[in-house]
Amino acid sequence: MAELNVSVVSADHEVWSGKAKQLIARTTIGEIGILPGHEPILAILAAGEVRVTDENGEIIRANADDGFLSVEHDTVTIVARHAELV
Amino acid sequence: MGAQLRVYRQKIRSAQTTKKITRAMELISASRIQKAQQRVAASGPYSRAITRAVSAVATFSNVDHILTTEPEKIERAAIVIFSSDRGLAGAFNTNVLREASELAARLHGQGKDVVHYLVGRKAVNYFAFRKRQSEQIWTGGTDAPEFETAKEIGDALVAKFIQPASEGGVDEIHIVYNRFVSMLVQVPEVVRLLPLEIVEGLEAPAANEVMPAYEFEPEVGNVLDALLPVYIESRIFNAMLQSAAAKHAATQKAMKSASDNADKLITDYTRLANNARQSEITQQISEIVGGADALGSAK
Numbered sequence: 551m552a553e554l555n556v557s558v559v560s561a562d563h564e565v566w567s568g569k570a571k572q573l574i575a576r577t578t579i580g581e582i583g584i585l586p587g588h589e590p591i592l593a594i595l596a597a598g599e600v601r602v603t604d605e606n607g608e609i610i611r612a613n614a615d616d617g618f619l620s621v622e623h624d625t626v627t628i629v630a631r632h633a634e635l636v
Numbered sequence: 637m638g639a640q641l642r643v644y645r646q647k648i649r650s651a652q653t654t655k656k657i658t659r660a661m662e663l664i665s666a667s668r669i670q671k672a673q674q675r676v677a678a679s680g681p682y683s684r685a686i687t688r689a690v691s692a693v694a695t696f697s698n699v700d701h702i703l704t705t706e707p708e709k710i711e712r713a714a715i716v717i718f719s720s721d722r723g724l725a726g727a728f729n730t731n732v733l734r735e736a737s738e739l740a741a742r743l744h745g746q747g748k749d750v751v752h753y754l755v756g757r758k759a760v761n762y763f764a765f766r767k768r769q770s771e772q773i774w775t776g777g778t779d780a781p782e783f784e785t786a787k788e789i790g791d792a793l794v795a796k797f798i799q800p801a802s803e804g805g806v807d808e809i810h811i812v813y814n815r816f817v818s819m820l821v822q823v824p825e826v827v828r829l830l831p832l833e834i835v836e837g838l839e840a841p842a843a844n845e846v847m848p849a850y851e852f853e854p855e856v857g858n859v860l861d862a863l864l865p866v867y868i869e870s871r872i873f874n875a876m877l878q879s880a881a882a883k884h885a886a887t888q889k890a891m892k893s894a895s896d897n898a899d900k901l902i903t904d905y906t907r908l909a910n911n912a913r914q915s916e917i918t919q920q921i922s923e924i925v926g927g928a929d930a931l932g933s934a935k
Contacts, residue, residue, distance in 0.1 A: 557681065557685070559681040559682045559685055560682065561679065561682050561783050561870070561873065562675070562678055562679055562682070562783065563678045563679075563681075564678070564681045577853050577854075578853070578854055579853055579854045582853070589851055590692075590850045590851065591850065591851040591852070591853065592689060592692070592693060592850055592851070592852055592853075592859055592863075593851075593852070593853035593854075593859070594853065594854070594858065594859055594862050617866075618686075618689060618859075618862075618863065618866070620685070620688070620689045620692065622692060627685045627688070627689070629682060629685040629686055629689070629866075631783075631866070
């Protein structure tokens with residue numbers, strides 16, 4: 551099965567990166583779920599939680615604020631000025 | 637002759653004290669380079685991700701936005717110069733200032749007005765001494781740049797960029813900074829931030845390839861509006877970190893050669909002092925021998 555390459559970065563360090571099955575983030579107009587094969591998207595993040603389901607089905611939670619979500623070719627990047635794992 | 641010896645000893649002592657200071661400064665910068673380098677590396681993913689996103693938008697969408705389109709006529713350009721607060725770093729500040737004045741001359745040649753934004757006390761002093769105007773200055777934080785400062789600079793630049801040229805706004809933003817290549821090499825770099833010049837990290841789509849249609853949430857205009865300041869900030873923060881790392885490396889190099897020079901001076905003066913002491917002794921002996929002879933023959 552196809553996988554997502556996810557990286558969550560904040561202004562001064564990389565918070566988390568790895569392969570994932572699914573990612574849920576909160577944008578300014580609501581929550582969005584990303585699965586492998588998603589169309590390219592660039593969205594503004596709203597303050598909130600990003601949930602990443604990794605290969606083993608474990609859920610990684612991170613708080614992100616003030617940033618962007620970009621998806622292209624199964625590469626998901628969350629860039630936020632402030633981001634940290636919960 | 638005794639006076640000569642005293643002068644040499646004084647010079648040796650002075651060189652020794654100088655060496656102590658330069659050696660200490662060398663060690664201090666050496667320890668700070670590591671940290672500065674780590675910060676450059678740590679900020680890498682963020683600025684890469686942002687640049688990638690901006691490039692993607694510029695490459696894959698044909699949206700009319702201030703970020704992606706080049707104005708027909710550029711009236712005024714802004715140059716941001718990243719220097720350091722302290723000197724003793726060899727040609728560090730000279731290089732970046734020379735590069736900046738070349739750029740300013742080139743822009744003037746193209747009939748553009750140039751406004752300067754200065755970061756670091758050295759650039760401010762350089763401008764003050766030559767009585768040149770600058771738009772805004774930031775000093776005091778070049779050794780360990782804060783993201784807040786980058787945000788401040790970014791906000792000021794974006795505000796100017798959005799303003800129409802007739803009201804004093806700028807149409808172009810350049811930055812000049814020292815890029816940290818290695819411990820030994822720091823290169824002054826000129827980058828045009830806006831309008832976007834280079835599309836980094838992405839190959840242009842081949843002619844027969846279908847361009848992925850980008851979705852934007854909420855609206856393409858809003859996304860680009862939000863992306864612009866973040867992009868500028870991240871580039872500026874990266875430049876500040878690079879400049880800080882380069883400054884420490886330059887200081888270390890300059891202080892190392894200063895310590896080496898002090899070593900050489902000490903050796904040279906020690907030789908001269910030994911010579912002087914020896915000739916003093918020789919003279920004393922010949923005086924004593926001469927005196928004894930004179931006394932002996934007077935009997």
